Amino acid sequence: MTPVKRILTAAVVLLNVACAARNSSPNPGRHRSDGFIREASVRAHMEFLAGDAINGRGSGTRDEWIAVAYVAAQLRSWGVEPMGDNGGYVQTIEIERPELAAAPVLSIGARRYTHGKEITVATMSAPSLSGTIATFKPGTATPKGSVVVIPELTRELSAALSTTVMVLAKSTGCGPVRRQPGALPRISPRTVAAPSSTTRPACIGLDADTYVAAEKLTPGTSVTLEGQVKTVQKANTWNAVGRLTGSDPQMSRDVILLSAHIDHLGNGRAQAAAGGDNIYNGADDDASGSIAVLELAEAIAAGRRPKRTIVFAWFGSEESGGTGSRYFADKPVVPLDRIVANLQFEMIGRADEKVPPHTLWLTGYERSNLGPELARRGAKLVQDPHPDQSFFTRSDNIQFARRGVIAHTVSSFGLHKDYHAASDEIRTIDFAHMTDSIRSMLAPIRWLSDSEFKPDWLPGKKPES
Ligand SMILES: [Zn+2]
Secondary structure (H helix, E strand, C coil): CCCCHHHHHHHHHHHHHHHHHHHCCCCCCCCCCCCCCCHHHHHHHHHHHHHHHHHHCCCHHHHHHHHHHHHHHHHHHHHHEEEEECCCCCEEEEEEEEEECCEEEEECCCCEEEEEEEEEEEECCCEEEEEEECCCCCCCCCCCCCCECCCCHHHHHHHHHHCCEEEEECCCCCCCCCCCCCCCCCCEEEEECCCCCCCCCCEEEEEEEHHHHHHHHCCCCEEEEEEEEEEEEEEEEEEEEEEEEECCCCHHHEEEEEEECCCCEECHHHHHHHCCCCCEEHHHHHHHHHHHEEEEHHHHHHHHCCCEEEEEEECCCCCCHHHHHHHHHHHHCCCCEEEEEEEECCCCCCCCCCCCCEEEEHHHHHCCCCHHHHCCCCEEEECCCCCHHCCHHCCCHHHHCCCCCCCCCCCCCCCCCCCCCCCHHHHEEEHHHHHHHHHHHHHHHHHHHHHHCCCCCCCCCCCCC
């Protein structure tokens, strides 16, 4: 080795050391080692995202926007790369909400039934809908454009009926209506830039006589629900998106998507909770999952850069029909076929008694080889103990799974009574469980981000598109 080369080598070594120091510690002064997820940090995020000041992060409201801006600010400080609009982390999604001029009318043959009289339209996916009566058998998909007559549309059935246009149920069969009696039904928002169809059927509650008549309808009978549009309200919903580009030039093409939904039900003006306020704080649903993705982003950004790329996403308007994640899937920031796995985090703020302490479960665990492989790498991850609830189809992961991406939801929701109630508050959160659970996912996610393992659906288990 010549002296010149030696000097050059020394310079290169110094440069490498400097670069390594910068890469391994984008947060000088924080001295946060890889893998260290602190309960105080989890609490701090929770107190902001589920505190009363942010008013329940209502889908498509200014409060949702503030929550997304909060996430964006954190990402900037950790050195996560922005993937939103105009060099920032925030994606602004234009949505349209048609508003009706008068009560919609259901027509079956020559008979007419009016909202507020014989029927109550609880949800409506478009101003006018039409379909034909089909027989519903649990466990089998109904043909596209079906109208089914069932006593009650539960959330589980709602997932199974994603190809159904309308559900005709008993008068209280569409679940609790959060609107004033007699108010016109709300129509699901439509995304302007990526208008793909909604995956939720309209639900119409029928009075006793009408329900008896509907039960006798023969398959093939045509049914229409007609509403007259008064105005189309323009609104927005927001996602936050960031990325850590993989360190390996080849493997960085592969993307791991970690996600959660940032919105919740907002401020329920029409229905103050007994003995409490009327803010739907959504501490568990889904501030907890949003915080998991924040903590993982910070911990991974602070450590050695993984070989594969990781995209972190917080979706808006999940609660009003999955608008944010559907937009992301329709206009992805990276091609969907490069996403090797999506893990959505939903409701991990409390332990589920059905599984061992400090354990999480994975929806659709039995559908792919991802869950078992993560468990082999130390994730405290087991099969979903509530298969009857169809959770696999009830979160944002389904948008990706239906498009072929191996996508599951990580959760520990034990069917607690505070679900979608104003009482889903910070005081109910088990911070030890939550912190430990997030921590337990870090090493397995790091392994996945460094490995060449590509998960796959098991034979016959790929969800229908
Ligand atoms: Zn949720």
